[in-house]
Amino acid sequence: MNILITNDDGWGTPGILTLARTMLAFGHVIVIAPDGPRSGAGACITVNKPMYLTRIDGAEHGLSEAEIYTTNGTPADCIKLAINALFDGDESKIDLVVSGINHGTNASINVIYSGTMGACLVAAEHGIPAIGYSYDDHAMDVDLSNAEKYIPEITRHLLEEKMPYGVCYNVNFPVGAIEGIQWTRQSRAHWTKELEPHTDAEGRTYYTLIGTFINHEPDATDTDLHALANHYISITPTSIDLTAYQLL
Amino acid sequence: MNILITNDDGWGTPGILTLARTMLAFGHVIVIAPDGPRSGAGACITVNKPMYLTRIDGAEHGLSEAEIYTTNGTPADCIKLAINALFDGDESKIDLVVSGINHGTNASINVIYSGTMGACLVAAEHGIPAIGYSYDDHAMDVDLSNAEKYIPEITRHLLEEKMPYGVCYNVNFPVGAIEGIQWTRQSRAHWTKELEPHTDAEGRTYYTLIGTFINHEPDATDTDLHALANHYISITPTSIDLTAYQLL
Numbered sequence: 001m002n003i004l005i006t007n008d009d010g011w012g013t014p015g016i017l018t019l020a021r022t023m024l025a026f027g028h029v030i031v032i033a034p035d036g037p038r039s040g041a042g043a044c045i046t047v048n049k050p051m052y053l054t055r056i057d058g059a060e061h062g063l064s065e066a067e068i069y070t071t072n073g074t075p076a077d078c079i080k081l082a083i084n085a086l087f088d089g090d091e092s093k094i095d096l097v098v099s100g101i102n103h104g105t106n107a108s109i110n111v112i113y114s115g116t117m118g119a120c121l122v123a124a125e126h127g128i129p130a131i132g133y134s135y136d137d138h139a140m141d142v143d144l145s146n147a148e149k150y151i152p153e154i155t156r157h158l159l160e161e162k163m164p165y166g167v168c169y170n171v172n173f174p175v176g177a178i179e180g181i182q183w184t185r186q187s188r189a190h191w192t193k194e195l196e197p198h199t200d201a202e203g204r205t206y207y208t209l210i211g212t213f214i215n216h217e218p219d220a221t222d223t224d225l226h227a228l229a230n231h232y233i234s235i236t237p238t239s240i241d242l243t244a245y246q247l248l
Numbered sequence: 249m250n251i252l253i254t255n256d257d258g259w260g261t262p263g264i265l266t267l268a269r270t271m272l273a274f275g276h277v278i279v280i281a282p283d284g285p286r287s288g289a290g291a292c293i294t295v296n297k298p299m300y301l302t303r304i305d306g307a308e309h310g311l312s313e314a315e316i317y318t319t320n321g322t323p324a325d326c327i328k329l330a331i332n333a334l335f336d337g338d339e340s341k342i343d344l345v346v347s348g349i350n351h352g353t354n355a356s357i358n359v360i361y362s363g364t365m366g367a368c369l370v371a372a373e374h375g376i377p378a379i380g381y382s383y384d385d386h387a388m389d390v391d392l393s394n395a396e397k398y399i400p401e402i403t404r405h406l407l408e409e410k411m412p413y414g415v416c417y418n419v420n421f422p423v424g425a426i427e428g429i430q431w432t433r434q435s436r437a438h439w440t441k442e443l444e445p446h447t448d449a450e451g452r453t454y455y456t457l458i459g460t461f462i463n464h465e466p467d468a469t470d471t472d473l474h475a476l477a478n479h480y481i482s483i484t485p486t487s488i489d490l491t492a493y494q495l496l
Contacts, residue, residue, distance in 0.1 A: 037295070042324075043360045044292035047285070050446070050454035076290075076361075077457075084443035085455060109373050111490055112291045112366075113324075125357050125438045166436065167492045185491040188414065190373045195332035198298070206298035207333060209325075237492035242359055243433040244415045244485035 001027030001095040002087075004128075006078040007102060008038040008115025011070045015101035017061050018144045019133060020068075022151050023098055029066040030086065031058075032078040034115075039104075040209075041074045041115030043122060051077055053085060075099065075119035083126060096159065097123035097168075100133035101147050103140060107172045107224035107234060108187040108215070117238065120168040124240045130168035131158055132238075136175050136228050147173045150233060154181070158235075170236040174228045182232040187223035188216035249275030249343040250335075252376075254326040255350060256286040256363025259318045263349035265309050266392045267381060268316075270399050271346060277314040278334065279306075280326040282363075287352075288457075289322045289363035291370060299325055301333060323347065323367035331374060344407065345371035345416075348381035349395050351388055355420045355472035355482060356435040356463070365486065368416035372488045378416035379406055380486075384423050384476050395421045398481060402429070406483075418484040422476045430480040435471035436464035 003023050007016040011033040023029050032053070056068040071081060079097060087093040099119045106114040116132045123130035131154075135147055150173070158169055170186075191211040198206050215225055227234035251271045255264040259281040271277050280301070304316040319329060327345060335341040347367045354362040364380045371378035379402075383395055398421070406417055418434075439459040446454050463473055475482035 040293040040295040042290040042292045042366065044290045044322075045288040045361055045457060047288040047457055050448070050456060052452065052454050074292075080439075080442045080457065081455065084441070085445075089441055109488065112369055112373070112488060113293055118290065118360075121360055125360070127438070164492075164495070167495060183496055185493065185496060186489050188489075190375070191328075193332070193337055194328045197333075200298070204300065206300050207329065208298060209293060209295055209328065237495035238490045239492040240357065240360060241434050241436075242486045242490065244412075244487040245433065247412070247415060247485035248431055248433060 002093055003027050003029050004082050004094050004097045005029060005031045006033050006075050006099050006119045008034065008041055008075045009103050010034045010036045010038065011056065013103060014140060014144060015103050015135065018148055019098060019101050020063055020066055022148055024065055025152065030082065031066055031068040032082050033070055034075060035070040035072055038074050038115045040113050041118055042113050043076045043118035044074045045076050046073045051081065053081060075115035076122045079119050079122040091126040091128055094128050097128050097130040098133065101144060102134035103142065104134065104138040105136040105172050105228065106132060106134040106170060107228060108189040111170055111186060111238060117170055121240050124166050124168040127165055129159060129163050131155060131171055132169065133171050135173045146178055150178065166240045168238050170238045172224060172228055172234040174231045174233065177231055178233060179231040182227040182234055184224040184227050184234045184236050185222055186236055187225040190214055250341055251275050251277050252330050252342050252345045253277060253279045254281050254323050254347050254367045256282065256289055256323045257351050258282045258284045258286065259304065261351065262388060262392060263351050263383065266396055267346060267349050268311055268314055270396055272313060273400065278330065279314055279316040280330050281318055282323060283318040283320055286322050286363045288361050289366055290361050291324045291366035292322045293324050294321045299329065301329060323363035324370045327367050327370040339374040339376055342376050345376050345378040346381065349392060350382035351390065352382065352386040353384040353420050353476065354380060354382040354418055355476060356437040359418055359434060359486060365418055369488050372414050372416040375413055377407060377411050379403060379419055381419050383421045394426055398426065414488045416486050418486045420472060420476055420482045422479045422481065425479055426481060427479040430475040430482055432472040432475050432482045432484050433470055434484055435473040438462055
């Protein structure tokens with residue numbers, strides 16, 4: 001099996017190192033990850049700019065068996081780089097894309113902003129089974145041992161499910177003890193109070209993104225946010241088909 | 249009515265100028281658009297970097313009545329900047345977001361890569377009615393008179409439809425004569441042969457994105473690609489809820 005790993009936090013973060021080591025048991029691990037943070041990249045691709053691949057030695061991270069590259073591109077670019085630069089355009093040679101482990105949840109509306117999930121959507125476009133793993137804590141020194149413990153079992157199960165074309169999985173881990181695993185839908189929610197104003201050295205106003213998260217349906221029990229709040233691992237099947245069929 | 253206009257081709261392109269002039273008949277036009285091309289930005293947002301708003305005088309473009317800003321951010325950022333920097337965080341003061349006119353189609357899988365549609369998804373997250381308009385030709389000197397003719401009628405109709413929360417519209421115009429308007433779903437398709445290798449001055453290999461488009465279902469008659477190929481304007485209702493419900 002050829003397993004392609006990427007993320008949006010960038011190469012070298014604890015999440016991707018943990019994920020890559022976990023995947024060694026599944027087959028040949030190829031990592032193509034951004035050379036720095038790309039949080040919020042969504043499915044952004046690099047248009048009209050050069051993209052480079054740089055080979056990395058993973059020995060110091062216990063990844064000497066893995067084939068590792070970084071790029072100045074986005075997570076979505078990483079999938080296209082792998083297919084075309086490493087596998088001569090033949091996506092069928094990649095058996096699985098695994099993205100993450102993201103430092104921070106990608107539940108609910110965050111899926112549209114997530115570079116971790118953007119890479120999975122691109123993989124699904126190409127018919128490659130894809131799973132995004134995220135952990136509900138932004139800290140870089142978070143204890144990922146629960147994720148490490150459950151990822152092999154979840155990955156095996158989802159591969160056996162045989163994902164239909166155009167679908168990938170958005171898996172989010174709760175903080176702390178694990179009560180179980182729940183299939184969920186994407187919660188309705190939105191971000192508010194999203195700009196912080198500042199003044200630069202020339203006296204000009206600039207803004208940085210912040211935000212307060214508003215869950216529209218805190219009482220629903222079938223959502224990703226409900227699963228996480230109740231210490232369940234959330235698995236949301238996620239589609240590249242955005243058609244709102246209820247309006248057709 | 250407060251109408252917010254953005255795009256991903258950047259301020260000053262014929263598409264956004266045409267759209268802004270067309271919208272003057274609907275109410276107060278506010279433009280916040282990227283200061284240059286952001287094609288392929290999807291719903292990418294700017295994280296941990298400063299964003300600026302620069303006021304522009306639209307008089308030379310017949311837009312002296314409009315309030316116009318450019319930003320170094322993405323199309324998705326433009327929606328967040330408008331809500332928070334211009335309307336004090338109150339999204340209900342924006343009655344409509346119109347994005348485009350994109351130079352190039354955003355039909356089929358392109359919706360996930362489109363900055364034009366990324367802005368609409370963010371508007372839909374915030375409960376603001378949103379329509380993305382795209383024209384099936386990348387040329388900057390393309391004749392947009394058909395789009396200009398139909399946009400007021402389509403906009404009025406879609407506003408009357410009262411979009412449910414979380415849904416926006418992806419409207420694509422065909423090249424040439426218009427046979428009619430068709431409600432459609434997103435076609436299944438993928439991009440292949442997506443990288444062009446080059447050698448830089450230091451002898452290193454780099455890649456740029458290109459691609460060949462593969463329609464998976466050329467015989468389907470209810471898709472956006474079929475509508476465009478048959479000279480129909482395609483209207484696809486598009487959801488921010490990516491849950492693959494058929495797998496739950």
